[in-house]
Amino acid sequence: MSTFDKVADIISETSEIPREEITPDSHTIDDLGIDSLDFLDIVFAIDKEFGIKIPMEAWTEEVNNGNASTEDYFVMKNLCTRIDELAAAKA
Amino acid sequence: MHLEYFQMIDRIEAVDEDVTTLNAHSTVPQESPVFEGHFPGMPLVPGVLLIETMAQASGFLVMAKNGFDAMPFLVGVKQGKLRTFVEPKTELEIEARLEHDGSGFAVTNASIRSDGKKICDAQLTFKTIAFPDDAFGKMVVDQAKNRGMPQHLLPQG
Numbered sequence: 001m002s003t004f005d006k007v008a009d010i011i012s013e014t015s016e017i018p019r020e021e022i023t024p025d026s027h028t029i030d031d032l033g034i035d036s037l038d039f040l041d042i043v044f045a046i047d048k049e050f051g052i053k054i055p056m057e058a059w060t061e062e063v064n065n066g067n068a069s070t071e072d073y074f075v076m077k078n079l080c081t082r083i084d085e086l087a088a089a090k091a
Numbered sequence: 092m093h094l095e096y097f098q099m100i101d102r103i104e105a106v107d108e109d110v111t112t113l114n115a116h117s118t119v120p121q122e123s124p125v126f127e128g129h130f131p132g133m134p135l136v137p138g139v140l141l142i143e144t145m146a147q148a149s150g151f152l153v154m155a156k157n158g159f160d161a162m163p164f165l166v167g168v169k170q171g172k173l174r175t176f177v178e179p180k181t182e183l184e185i186e187a188r189l190e191h192d193g194s195g196f197a198v199t200n201a202s203i204r205s206d207g208k209k210i211c212d213a214q215l216t217f218k219t220i221a222f223p224d225d226a227f228g229k230m231v232v233d234q235a236k237n238r239g240m241p242q243h244l245l246p247q248g
Contacts, residue, residue: 037166040196040216047193056194 003050003080010045014038024077029070052086092117092144094125094136099144100185103239106155110244113152115185117144119177126179136177141211142168145201149187149215151235153197155244156189157219159232163197167216174211181205195219 004024011028012019015038028034034042043054062068072078092099101117119136126134146165153163177183183203190198196219202212222228236245 040166040193040218044191044193044196044198044216047191053192053194056196058194060195 003084004076006049007046007076007080007083010049011042014041014045022076024075024080026076027071028074028076028079046083050083050087052083052090054083054086092120094120094123094140097143097147099140099147100151100238103148103151103235103241106152106241106244110152110156111189113148113155113187115148115151115187115238117183117185119179119181119183121179123179134179136181138173138211141173141177141203142171142213142215144183144185145187145203145211145213146215146217148185149197149199149201150217151238151240152187152189152199153192153217153219154231154235155240156192156197159228159235159246161219161221162227162231163217163219165215166196166218167214169214169216171213172211174209177205177210183210190214 008019008022011017011022011032011034015032015034017032017034022032026032028039028042043056047053059068059073063070063073073082092101099117100115103113103115105114106112123134125137125140129135129137143165150163150165154161183205185201185203187199187201190200197217199215199217200212201215203210222231232246
């Protein structure tokens with residue numbers, strides 16, 4: 001199963017968003033409307049599934065400082081790329 | 092315990108070497124204004140205060156794990172089970188186990204027992220936010236110190 005499929009399944013199970021509405025181009029916040037508390041549960045599930053620690057605080061700081069856009073981290077295909085990078089760095 | 096002041100943890104008894112489990116003890120007071128309403132003639136510790144007790148033990152654990160650099164705020168309670176009534180003078184053994192130490196959040200599994208019997212348990216989620224100022228941080232550290240948090244887990248200096 002691909003990283004995208006795993007993450008999409010987690011999002012669907014955690015937030016009750018229909019699985020078919022989640023695409024690689026979906027913005028998890030703007031398009032899927034995931035609220036901050038559900039997103040926290042999703043990050044917890046992703047951390048556990050992939051054995052990583054998504055650096056949410058650092059990502060948020062980068063966005064707030066204008067050094068990155070929310071799309072860089074929160075569009076599904078980009079999020080999955082980041083997850084793969086974190087998992088590879090840990091391996 | 093001072094229920095009306097939300098001081099739920101009497102003393103921290105142990106924190107394991109990896110700082111993933113904290114054990115604490117509390118004694119339910121004989122009297123409290125809380126019991127005047129909950130319930131007249133049948134004093135019981137409100138279930139929400141048992142959740143709060145588990146949250147405070149978990150909070151001390153999460154702060155110890157991260158060097159008291161931020162405050163954990165309870166944002167989620169899952170699979171909460173309140174298994175039995177808790178009356179005045181009950182001795183409580185509280186355990187908090189760190190399930191996950193995330194970036195900006197933490198998840199614990201916590202429980203309370205009395206005489207070996209499980210009273211309640213839940214999975215708790217916390218959002219961790221920087222202390223609003225140094226004075227608040229010092230107050231929190233003092234609370235941990237006064238309850239017996241091992242010295243080596245407290246901020247030095």
